[in-house]
Amino acid sequence: MPTNRLMSFTQRPSLLTKLPIWARRVFRLAFTIALSLWLAYGSTISLPYLAPLFAFFLGLKPGPAMPVKGLIGLVLVTLLTLGIGLLIIPILINYPVSAIFIVGLGLFFSSLITINKGKVLVGTFLTVGITLITLTGSVNYALAQTIIESLVIAMIIAVLCQWLVYPFFPEDNNDAAPATTPPAIDSTWLAFRSTLIVLPAYCFALTNPLAYMPIMLKSVALSQQSSTIELRVAAKELIGSTFIGGILSILFWFLLDMVTELWAFSAWMLVFSCYLLCKFYQISKSSFSPSFWQNVFVTLLILLGPSVEDSASGKDVYAAFAVRFGLFLLVTLYAILAIYCLEYLKQRRDLKNQI
Numbered sequence: 129m130p131t132n133r134l135m136s137f138t139q140r141p142s143l144l145t146k147l148p149i150w151a152r153r154v155f156r157l158a159f160t161i162a163l164s165l166w167l168a169y170g171s172t173i174s175l176p177y178l179a180p181l182f183a184f185f186l187g188l189k190p191g192p193a194m195p196v197k198g199l200i201g202l203v204l205v206t207l208l209t210l211g212i213g214l215l216i217i218p219i220l221i222n223y224p225v226s227a228i229f230i231v232g233l234g235l236f237f238s239s240l241i242t243i244n245k246g247k248v249l250v251g252t253f254l255t256v257g258i259t260l261i262t263l264t265g266s267v268n269y270a271l272a273q274t275i276i277e278s279l280v281i282a283m284i285i286a287v288l289c290q291w292l293v294y295p296f297f298p299e300d301n302n303d304a305a306p307a308t309t310p311p312a313i314d315s316t317w318l319a320f321r322s323t324l325i326v327l328p329a330y331c332f333a334l335t336n337p338l339a340y341m342p343i344m345l346k347s348v349a350l351s352q353q354s355s356t357i358e359l360r361v362a363a364k365e366l367i368g369s370t371f372i373g374g375i376l377s378i379l380f381w382f383l384l385d386m387v388t389e390l391w392a393f394s395a396w397m398l399v400f401s402c403y404l405l406c407k408f409y410q411i412s413k414s415s416f417s418p419s420f421w422q423n424v425f426v427t428l429l430i431l432l433g434p435s436v437e438d439s440a441s442g443k444d445v446y447a448a449f450a451v452r453f454g455l456f457l458l459v460t461l462y463a464i465l466a467i468y469c470l471e472y473l474k475q476r477r478d479l480k481n482q483i
Contacts, residue, residue, distance in 0.1 A: 177433020213261025373427025
């Protein structure tokens with residue numbers, strides 16, 4: 129009887145279900161992100177900021193919540209792709225040059241999966257497994273296993289929050305527009321470009337894997353974004369979104385410093401999520417593209433999460449943030465330079481072929 133009452137309540141037309149579809153999409157994803165943050169930090173898992181990050185990526189495309197079958201499949205795919213990183217760790221420790229070559233091939237293959245096949249989650253998790261897991265495993269193999277457990281738990285938390293929030297902000301039964309994929313030759317070139325953005329950052333992170341994990345996450349995000357960005361807007365998109373993400377993370381930190389409680393952290397995350405999602409879905413006027421605001425949000429989460437952990441461990445938060453943000457800007461500038469140089473070489477090659 130209580131179950132029937134709950135179902136009738138969630139299916140009853142209320143103020144929430146009568147909201148415009150754009151408002152439901154914003155509130156649904158914003159509440160999912162805030163709730164996943166609350167559960168992740170409340171359960172004290174490792175790398176808790178990954179839960180809202182997964183909630184953002186999994187709920188970005190409007191649609192129904194992930195079914196149980198989909199969650200099981202996603203967990204299995206995640207374990208498989210991240211497990212590949214565990215296999216590379218012994219090679220990285222004993223034969224570093226050969227391992228870096230294998231990592232490069234793996235990054236190229238994962239980028240092809242993302243760009244040419246449209247398997248964004250599979251390609252992203254494969255990239256994370258090849259980079260993040262091998263980095264942590266080069267320091268401590270058990271730590272790499274812990275990171276995998278944390279990633280899976282964070283993903284499960286994100287999907288559980290989807291299930292909890294979705295009934296209050298349901299999606300309309302409208303078919304989404306089919307995604308378009310670039311031609312195979314462009315996909316190969318973009319995958320090569322994406323690989324050259326991540327690989328130098330990976331080699332740099334090997335000098336201090338634990339300290340440079342956020343930098344690795346940022347470079348992975350840049351490589352994903354670079355696969356769709358046009359040359360003429362590369363600087364505006366990448367450096368602008370990184371800078372705004374950094375400014376917002378500073379503002380967020382000062383607001384959080386006023387009331388250092390988990391409920392305040394979640395509440396501010398809800399507010400910031402609503403604002404950025406309105407920009408992403410182009411509800412409020414903006415001269416920037418959705419990919420710009422997506423990178424802003426990712427930068428905010430990647431900068432803010434480690435800062436909270438620095439504060440909990442007693443480190444100098446401001447000094448660590450300054451170093452981290454400076455490295456973010458350097459990685460972004462390198463990504464822009466790489467895009468311009470590679471596109472210049474490609475145009476010269478195409479011109480020679482025409483002659």
